[in-house]
Amino acid sequence: MDPRALGPLLLLAGLLLLSGLCGGAPSLYTIDAVGLSVLPGPTVPTGTPVTLTCSVSVSHDSARRLMHVFRFTRFDALVHAVNSTAGEARLRLLPARAADSGDYECQVEVMEKVRHSGGQRLTVTGLQTPVLSLSAGVVYEGGQLVASCSAPQEKGALVFQFFQRPAGAAAASLLKHAISTGTRSEARLVLPEVGDRDLFCNYSIPMAPEAGGSNSSNTLHVLVKALFISPVMVVLPASSVFEGDVVEVVCRVVEPPGSVDVYLTKGRKVLKQSAKVLHYRFTAGEGDGGEYVCKAEYGAAQKETYQTIRVKELFSRPVLSLDPLEVFEEETMRLSCVIDSYSPERLVIEDVRFSVYKNQQLLVQGASYEAFALPSQNGNYTCRAEADGQEHPLAKDSAALVVQAKVPVSVPVLSVVGGRLVVGRPFALRCHSDSGSLPITYTLHGPRRPAQTREVRWAGDEAVFNTSGVPRGADLLLFLCHAQNNELSAPLPSAGHELLHATEVIEPVSRPVLTLVPNGASVSEGQDLTLNCSVQRGTLPVTFTWFSSGRTDPLAFQTLQGNAGTYTIAAVARGHSGGYYCEGSNPALEVKRSFTVVVGIQMAGWKKGLMAVGCVLLLLGRRPRRPPQERPAEEAGQGALREAGQHPERAP
Template identity: 30%
Template sequence: MWTKRYSEILLMTFMSITCTRAESEFELRDVTLHIIPANTVERNSELNLTCEVNVVSRGGNTPDLKISIFKNYNNHNPVYINNTRSNKVTYTIAKAQASHSGIYQCDVSAGNQHLYSSEENINVTGLQTPELRVDKLKVTEGEKVRVTCSAREESGVLEYTFKNGLKVIYKESSSSGVVQRFHSLTSTETAKFSCSYSIHVGNGVLHSSVSNEVHVVVEELKFTAKITILPSTEVIEGDSVYITCDVEGINKNSSVLSLSKGSRLLPRNYSTVVLANDSGVYECRAKVNSAERNAYKNLTVKELFSTPVLTITPAEVFEKESFNVTCRSSKIASERIGHDDVKYFIYRSNKMISSDNGIYKTMAKNETNGNYTCTAQVNNTIKWSQWITFTAKVLVSKPTITVLNEVILNKPFRIECRSDRGSLPISYTLKQNHTTLSHVQVSNPSQKAVFTTSIQSIQQISEFKCEAQNNGVNSAQTSDTLRAQVTVPVGKPNLITVPVEQDITENQQLQFLCGIPEGASSPITFKWYKEKNLSPVYVTTVNFTNAEYTILSVEGSHSGSFYCAALNKAGKEEVSNHVNVSVRMARWKKGLITGVCLMLVTGIVFAFVIRYRAMRVKVASSNGAGIWSVRPPVLDSSEVVDVDEPEEPNVEYTEVLHPQNSDPARVPLRKGTDTVYSEVQSTSPEFHDEF
């Protein structure tokens, strides 16, 4: 199996090497661009750009190559392309011009291989001096001359500039090497034509020398414009006037004539019945080719009658008041007409309301509002006055009086007076019990009549009224009495407990009653606090002047100092007195604790007695048979320990009992103040039986 696997690996390796060699029949190593004779040459020099490719191939054969030479990085638009098997190609520029300047590169491709040469910068110095020609050296004023500027030896896009003296008269871009321009000569001065060009090379611009200068003589064209105004240049409104524009010294058919007044173009032969606004300067213009002549005359038109003036009196009119509309012309040409010859017509909203005498009287109301104008007329001459917009002023309506914020006793609050109708300005007055407190004048729609005041009792809120007027005292209107809810701040609250005793026993119910003086506005919020806690232990809102906080079953943790606070919409929180609460322990707990303590003391005493007696009786020797270590129990009252009386010191004895004669030797022992005698006892069995 290993031999088979090894054979497969060798076969794959061989195939890989074979394929690689098949794909690499040749290789493009590098590309070089040669510039001959040099990168910088004079104009009209011959330039040879040679692209040489270094190719390595099997058998020494050169593959099919695509070689191109491009300029200024524009490889999509090459200046030279050659498909060849040669590794060297040459692009020749027979006469190099400035337009040939730039950055050149070679692009070589074969198969899937591609190479670029390095960049070579070619600079061609010097530009051809352009040549200027004209088709005429002598022309008449307004005649056109053809001017030609050529630089045929240059290639590329050239931008030509034509001048007459120092003034630039034309610019044009062209790649043909020649530009022609027809130019009209309107001045009688001798024209001095010249030209030049520029060419863009890389990031710069090259400018040529100025061409030869050609002089063209311009002869004046003999003609003049003529304007005529008949019957005279000074006339009166209503007169007929004839104005004509003409040319002299040349055939009319070869000229163009125009008549104008300011920016208004008129017919060449113009007639009209003039008005005062026809006064002014009229111009006649005659144009032959490009030559032009002008003539001017001033026409003065005297008013037959002046423009009427419309007036409305009085200047301010309230509804139901009379007013007059008058239309009059202040000046007339008395040599032509009299005052009675002028007819007047008054219009309101384009509808005639009065004729002939120019006077209109009526009473102001909604129907008389509108835009007024009038006309003055003599025969066919009509003049309009200016427009006047008339609106009858509206008398102020009964004002309303309202408060703008919460009314709190003894605190400032704001009152607004407002009338729904009435022409501005309106004067508002705030009064309290017919006493004037303050004035406000409202002059624009966004302004409000607002007053600031305060009250010391609830009854005072109904003492306020306001007055509005916009046309003197006779237009005064008084509002109704002010109606508003008054908020009375809370007084200082008082805190008591139920039961009243401040010493409370555990598990009892305890009530905290918080009350404030009568008269405060509801709803009222009551809060109860304990000691220095910032958060209340209980909060309630009621419509009464008192409230309670109840603890159903007090505990020891409820001991401490309590106080309450009260507030309403007035916003100020009032704090009560402090009440100290002391919670006593329940009686059954006291009894239980006392019993437990007594049992504990009794147990301790009992244990102490047992321990004490056990230490008194000890066996003096290792054969201590028959020796009492403690006194035998005796069931009488002398053995009861009285904890209330002091115990007297006892003399303890250790008694030896035996049926035989005892050993007279006895050894006394001392322990504290007691004397203990230890006697040697017999350890016979009879002792134990008797004991």
């Protein structure tokens, strides 16, 4: 072998030997079994020492002892862990309590392998009897005391319950639940009823419901004394007063046991607070009547006294009115301020003074105000009534009255919608006023038709009237529109001639008449044929169109500023025979057609002569060439006549 190859082999052998000498992990091992035992047994009374032993058996190919990791779990939660080369580990519960109950399991980890034992159920029966202590043995009704319930030997989170039982009674009632993370809980208890009470507590463990509830604790006696703090409430000068009277409310607690707070409230609003005695003064007003509550507080205890104060109205709130209710510009408006009722036993009506305000500025002293309704008079008006001769003068303001003078409607303008009218067709008319407060009522009057009414209530709305057609454009002069927004004023009519002058009136064409020159019955080949198309009526320009029967395409058309048009066919031929008609239209976009005229084209004169000569020659050429002696002269003459197309009896 090459000496150079021995070096790496010797190095590898040395590393393997060194690894064995240093105690490396065995190459082969297996966990045979893991077991868990509970001693002295799976069910024990509380306070019993309990040992849980986890054992493991491992097979491997080395004499070296392996390291084991033991883990104890309860309800799959880790409670204890041990690292050991021994084959077992222990979890000791010294002593075991109900909180230790549960499903236990052991897990053993050897190097990279893990194995679990079977589960074991541990049940610890019984709970410790708790101990109750109180901060005081005597309290006032509604007062608080601090109760402490403890079970120092237990484990885990506990739920405590506090109970009370009237002295001598068998049934108890629950006062409070308290959840604690430890073995002791304090609770503030309120005892609202007067008399002797017995208090006790117990507890349970949520994580060990099978343990049930504990026994009741020791019983402690508590005396609940009556608390005499009900306040006395006095209203001066009386509980029934007039507006403007000064009222004083006194709330007092007689011989309180200690520091007492007194409150005066009305409708959930605290008016005043004081210690032991409370004085509250106010001038009776419109909203001061109602129920007042005097409340005394001593610790958590409360006592209340109620009193209703009635405030009689000295005079009613003034009312400001406007006459007329809807005032238009430049009309006279009147503002009046009155009171509907008053108390004659306390007030002389002549002692009430009135004043009128505009935008919170004094306008006039007195109960009325008169002015012309102009834009400058628009605003918010109020009036005030003040009563003199009282110990405390009383003033009341009316609700605000908004004055906004309406604008009279202007002369309406009547127009044709679209600005164009076609005679005989339905159309729409718009009636509009440039100014005027809404709503505005428009009424349209027309010839031989009932009146129509439209009310415009909103900005942007329009009074548009649909009506049937008129036979003449001049009939627009017979339409009239009225506008009105004030019932006390006469309706305003529209101007008469504006509608006709502002409208484009279009009269459709009448039925056109087609005439021929020369007459259709005497037209010969080679002549020029002129087709004249005319209308009696119609707005210019007029478009004339000529057609030949049997053809869809027109022969010609003309648009003229006149009521007649012509179309000429030069040098007519026999093919021009047939029917002809024309159509007329104008901006009314209504096409009218004439009656059809039939044209027959006659043969030209020279053609007729030429044909006659040809016929004679033809006849002559067809006569027989017999000798004269072969037939009588009379027969020969009759035969000639027959050849010429004539009967013998008709010959001249």
